[in-house]
Amino acid sequence: xxxxxxxxxxxxxxxxxxxxxxxxxxxxWKNGTPVTIIDTTSFQVNALATSASDVYVSGYSExxxxxxxxxxxxxxxxxxxxxxxxxxxxxxxxxxGSDVYLAGYIPGNDAQHNTAxxWKNGVAVTLTDGxxxxxxxxxxxxGSDVYxxxxxxxxxxxWKNGVxxxxGDGSAVSEAxxxxxxxxxxxxxxxxxxxxxxxxxxxxxxxxxxxADGAALQVVVN
Amino acid sequence: MKxxxxxxLVLFTQCTKGTDPSPSASASGVYVVGYTxxxxxxxxxEYWKDGKAVTLTNGQGNxxxxxxxxxGSDVYVCGSDDFNSAFPYWAKYWKRRKRAIG
Numbered sequence: 001x002x003x004x005x006x007x008x009x010x011x012x013x014x015x016x017x018x019x020x021x022x023x024x025x026x027x028x029w030k031n032g033t034p035v036t037i038i039d040t041t042s043f044q045v046n047a048l049a050t051s052a053s054d055v056y057v058s059g060y061s062e063x064x065x066x067x068x069x070x071x072x073x074x075x076x077x078x079x080x081x082x083x084x085x086x087x088x089x090x091x092x093x094x095x096x097g098s099d100v101y102l103a104g105y106i107p108g109n110d111a112q113h114n115t116a117x118x119w120k121n122g123v124a125v126t127l128t129d130g131x132x133x134x135x136x137x138x139x140x141x142x143g144s145d146v147y148x149x150x151x152x153x154x155x156x157x158x159w160k161n162g163v164x165x166x167x168g169d170g171s172a173v174s175e176a177x178x179x180x181x182x183x184x185x186x187x188x189x190x191x192x193x194x195x196x197x198x199x200x201x202x203x204x205x206x207x208x209x210x211x212a213d214g215a216a217l218q219v220v221v222n
Numbered sequence: 223m224k225x226x227x228x229x230x231l232v233l234f235t236q237c238t239k240g241t242d243p244s245p246s247a248s249a250s251g252v253y254v255v256g257y258t259x260x261x262x263x264x265x266x267x268e269y270w271k272d273g274k275a276v277t278l279t280n281g282q283g284n285x286x287x288x289x290x291x292x293x294g295s296d297v298y299v300c301g302s303d304d305f306n307s308a309f310p311y312w313a314k315y316w317k318r319r320k321r322a323i324g
Binding site: 005006007008009010011016018020180182187189196198205206207208209210212213214215216217218219220221222 | 250252259273286289
C-alpha cells in the first residue's frame with residue numbers, strides 16, 4: 001500500500017497519526033501502520049482527532065453523479081459513527097471526553113448561501129441563518145466552551161458557544177481555517193486580503209515574509 | 223486529483239538550520255503553517271514559529287502544506303510539492319528536511 005497524499009497529521013502521546021490517501025483508498029496511518037476508512041460509497045476525508053487510543057476522522061460522502069448528495073460523516077477507528085442528513089459537508093473534527101464534534105457547512109441553493117454548522121454527536125447546531133455565506137472549517141473544545149472557526153461573507157470569524165467574534169474587520173476578504181487556545185490567547189490562522197494571517201485575540205500578528213501572497217492553514221501551540 | 227506528489231515533512235527543530243529561529247532551544251511556541259508565493263509565482267511551503275519563517279521547499283515547484291503537529295522537540299509538517307515529480311502520485315516522507323520514503 002503506497003501513500004498518495006497526506007491531508008492531516010497529529011501526535012497523541014508517542015503516536016504519530018497521519019490521514020491520507022493510499023492506493024487502497026482513504027486511510028489513517030498510526031506509526032506507519034495503515035487503517036482503512038470504511039464506507040459504503042465514495043467519500044472524502046478532511047481532518048482527524050484523537051482521544052486516548054481512538055482516532056476520529058471527519059469528511060463527507062461523495063457518491064458519483066449525485067452532486068446534491070453529500071453527507072457530513074464522522075468515522076471512529078475507520079468505521080462510521082454518524083452521518084448527517086444531505087446535503088452537508090464536514091471539515092474539522094474535535095473530541096472532548098465522550099463527545100465528538102464536527103465543523104462544516106450546509107450548502108444552500110447557490111454557492112453564496114452556505115450555513116455554518118457544527119454537529120455534536122451527530123446533532124446539528126447551526127451557527128448562521130442561511131441568509132449569508134458562512135462556513136466553519138475547524139472546531140475545538142476548551143473546557144466547557146466550543147469554538148468553531150471559519151468565515152461569514154468572507155470575513156474571518158469564530159463562534160464561541162454559538163456567539164460570533166469577528167477576526168477580520170471587513171476591509172479586505174479574510175477567512176480563518178484553524179484556531180488554537182493557550183491560556184488567555186486565542187490564536188487563529190487564515191488569510192487577510194491575499195496574505196497569510198495569524199491572529200492573536202483578534203489582532204493580526206507579524207509573519208516574516210508575510211507580505212507576500214499566500215495563506216496560513218493551521219496553527220498549533222506547543 | 224492534480225498530478226502532484228505529496229510529501230510528509232518531518233522536521234526536528236534541533237537539527238534544522240539556517241532560518242530556524244531556535245535550533246537548540248525548546249520547541250515551545252506558536253506554529254503557523256501555510257504557503258507563500260515567491261517572486262516566480264511558485265507556491266512555497268513554510269511554517270512560522272512565533273512569526274519567524276522556516277522555508278520547507280525550494281520554490282522551483284508549486285508546494286503547499288496540509289498540516290502540522292508538534293510533539294516535544296519534534297515538528298512534523300505534511301504537504302505536497304510538484305518539483306521534479308517523476309512519480310506524480312507517490313507520497314514522499316521528509317525527515318530532517320530530506321525525503322525519506324516514497
